[in-house]
Amino acid sequence: MKWLVALPLLFLVLAAALWVAGGRKKGGGLFRQVLPQLLPLFLLSAAISLLRSSWLRHSPLTPRLLFFLWLLFWFFLLVLAVRALAYFVFDFLVLKKQGVRYPKLIKDLVVFLLFVVGILLIVRYYLRQDLTVLLASSAVLTVVIGFALQDVLGNFFSGIILNFEDSFKIGDWVRIGEREGRVEQFGWRSFKMRTIDQELVVIPNQSASKAEVMIYGSGGRPLAVSVQVGASYQDSPDRVEAAITEALASIVEIRRDPPVEVQLVDFADFSLNYRIKFWIDDFSRHRLVASNARRLIWYAFKRQGIEIPYPKRDVYMKQERSGEIARETLGAALKGNDVLAAIEDRDFRDLLAAAETKVFGAGETILREGEEGDFFYHIFSGAVKVLKGGRVIVRLGPGAFFGEISLVTGEKTNATVVAENESVILAISSARFKQVVDMNEKMAMKLAEVITRRQEEMQAFSEKNQAAAPSAAYKDAGNLLKRIMKYFAGKE
DSSP, X not given: OHHHHHHHHHHHHHHHHHIIIIITSTTOHHHHHHHHHHHHHHHHHHHHHXXXXXXXXXXXXXXXXXXXXXXXXXXXXXXXXXXXXXXXXXXXXXXXXXXXXXXXXXXXXXXXXXXXXXHHHHHHHTSOOOHHHHHHHTHHHHHHHHHHTHHHHHHHHHHHHHHHHTSSOTTOEXXXXXXXXXXXXXXXXXXXXXXXXXXXXXXEHHHHHHSOEEEEESSSSOEEEEEEEEEOTTSOHHHHHHHHHHHHTTOTTSOSSSOOEEEEEEEOSSOEEEEEEEEESOGGGXXXXXXXXXXXXXXXXXXXXXXXXXXXXXXXXXXXXXXXXXXXXXXXXXXXXXXXXXXXXXXXXXXXXXXXXXXXXXXXXXEOTTSBOOEEEEEEESOXXXXXXXXXXXXXXXXXXEOHHHHHHOOBOOSEEEESSOEEEEEEEHHHHHHHOOOOHHHHHHHXXXXXXXXXXXXXXXXXXXXXXXXXXXXXXXXXXXXXXXXXHTOO
């Protein structure tokens, strides 16, 4: 038959066409998948054509050999057809054209069913066997195999159920037992999950189908994160809630909508326990964000005198090391402050007694632009940055001060101040300053000169660095003097 001679050439032409179409691309496309079948089909068709030639046709071994060669030919042709069909449907139509990626288990299941149907057709039409008799005779064998492979089959059918239920899919963040991670691949027996610590975990399908699975989704919606903290019974819930809300406002990864929730969850033996709930967008960072939230809450509590209690024992009481700075040290630091150095000694001692020590963590906002200026701040240690319109005007270190305009005029702040690292700040209440300091024209003029000079220095720095200058800069000491005298004229 002439068509048998052309059959090997057909497979060669098909291989060449697939190689030209996509074999040189990354991954090889369909050519790489069907090459293991094209080569045997070429050899088998060539052998069949040779055996059907006139000089080998009459050999006594030819019929039996042709039977087995044709059986192998149909088998490899079935594999070629199934692989090509699966590639066309799943990789070309579904993935490339529609952008949908089905789990590997679904593709494998379809391929398996096509193989079963193809083999049954070969048995029925080439081997001419009655399928009913064949299936009945293999029933006992099927039961034995089923009992032997019950765990494997359990995982297999659990995987099918998980995929068709669409409980969770590839790319979803899930929690199974004590493990959290992103689902990377579904298989016949198990699925793979990449944990937050970048560990690849293989979980049997049957275990996942029986376990309680927490599904966080693929990151399309905000995720709620909760942390807990205890506070002393001496600290009112409203004060604690305000401190926590203020602390978390500095974390940019925490969403403003929905807002942070602070819930009083328990009256414990030695503390009031609070649950803080907030929302983030990136699940992979929820541990880091929760850690940062606890860190800033600690700083806020420490600064505002809110105690995080621990269980008391009569047998042993731990002595905490005092974190207070000696008054002599504070006095020496504040005496070097240009603004406070202009104050009379008697007034200075009264102000020193009223000075508060505040600790701010990195990234915490100390002052916000447009707020009422309640304090004058002196940097004892650490560093802060002054922002205007989101841009850095200047960075201030130990010995520097800010909030001086609000101190002597009562005006609102005209810039935002953020701690660049952990900073110890000495704060003097504006109300206390107004109450203690016996303001006269000479002292007011001295303060006005100091503050005007300092603002000129900041103005020069801003222009040099092309940053936005403070909007309320005073051009001369006389202008500021009038405001100081007017502000203190109303002192009781």
